[in-house]
Amino acid sequence: MSKDIATPIRTKEILNKYGFSFKKSLGQNFIIDPNILRNIVHHANLSEESGAIEVGPGIGALTEHLARAAKKVIAFEIDQRLLPVLEDTLSPYENVTVIHSDILKADVRTVLKQEMPNLEDVMVVANLPYYVTTPILIKLLTENLPIRGLVVMMQKEVADRITAKPGTKEYGSLSIAIQYYGTAEVAMIVPKTVFMPQPNVDSAVIRIIKHNEPPVQVISEDFFFEVTRASFAQRRKTILNNLQSGLSHGKEKKQDIIDALESCGIEPSRRGETLSIVEFGKLADSLYPFFY
Ligand code: SAM
Numbered sequence: 001m002s003k004d005i006a007t008p009i010r011t012k013e014i015l016n017k018y019g020f021s022f023k024k025s026l027g028q029n030f031i032i033d034p035n036i037l038r039n040i041v042h043h044a045n046l047s048e049e050s051g052a053i054e055v056g057p058g059i060g061a062l063t064e065h066l067a068r069a070a071k072k073v074i075a076f077e078i079d080q081r082l083l084p085v086l087e088d089t090l091s092p093y094e095n096v097t098v099i100h101s102d103i104l105k106a107d108v109r110t111v112l113k114q115e116m117p118n119l120e121d122v123m124v125v126a127n128l129p130y131y132v133t134t135p136i137l138i139k140l141l142t143e144n145l146p147i148r149g150l151v152v153m154m155q156k157e158v159a160d161r162i163t164a165k166p167g168t169k170e171y172g173s174l175s176i177a178i179q180y181y182g183t184a185e186v187a188m189i190v191p192k193t194v195f196m197p198q199p200n201v202d203s204a205v206i207r208i209i210k211h212n213e214p215p216v217q218v219i220s221e222d223f224f225f226e227v228t229r230a231s232f233a234q235r236r237k238t239i240l241n242n243l244q245s246g247l248s249h250g251k252e253k254k255q256d257i258i259d260a261l262e263s264c265g266i267e268p269s270r271r272g273e274t275l276s277i278v279e280f281g282k283l284a285d286s287l288y289p290f291f292y
Pocket of ligand 1 (some may be wrong): 025027028029030033056057058060061062063072082101102105127132
């Protein structure tokens, strides 16, 4: 087995060799602690028959741990300057394909079909670029990809919001947007000191395991998400007030909204943060006929 990329000494050697300078705008904070990487990979429960998709391999620190644990790794990297670096650092691993692409523009489904045609168990494992955490998660969850789930590092504050339960101050439309697709939990908290350069914020790794079926069946997913977003627009307002101001023509439909809330057994004076995903699903379906 070759020497870990992620030791501080080897990372510095690689950066110097290529004269690489970090781009803050691309969220480039590389991990320089092999133990953290081993733990991240452990939380993904990969087997020798698994596939792993990585977003942003950087200089390959996490990629090589994935290459050792899985049958095949596909890594999407936006920064062209890192391609020759990865070619060099990952040369001992034959099971890695690096794709030069913005993950948000990539056709991940087609790439998976081409690169991992026979793998039944695929996980996304990544230390995400923090400036695009939410769009990346939403893309990977809504495209109905054949993946078991995701183990991803992000800003701790975002991890807390994603995994929050009803009734807490972190619970909001982001918690619902993600938990609609999977069960989300914080797997580990990660100190700033394991990154180069050190970020200004604390980090956490979360694990999302996709549901086979959503927790609630709704008439329209788009309208369900519209209702949840409207319900949290102003946290101090009641759900009735938020729906009136957040849904189109809501002001004129006050009585319809009250009727829909009451038909679901939801007091109009409750706040959005007290409603579960199932309650939001029922509410969206009761409101639907009044808005479409
Ligand atoms: N995986 C490496 C590690 O853990 O040390 C690097 C992680 S660093 C936080 C994020 C990586 O994502 C960088 O390599 C950056 O260039 C890349 N990146 C940023 N935006 C991206 C995007 N939209 N698509 C693909 N990669 C991106």
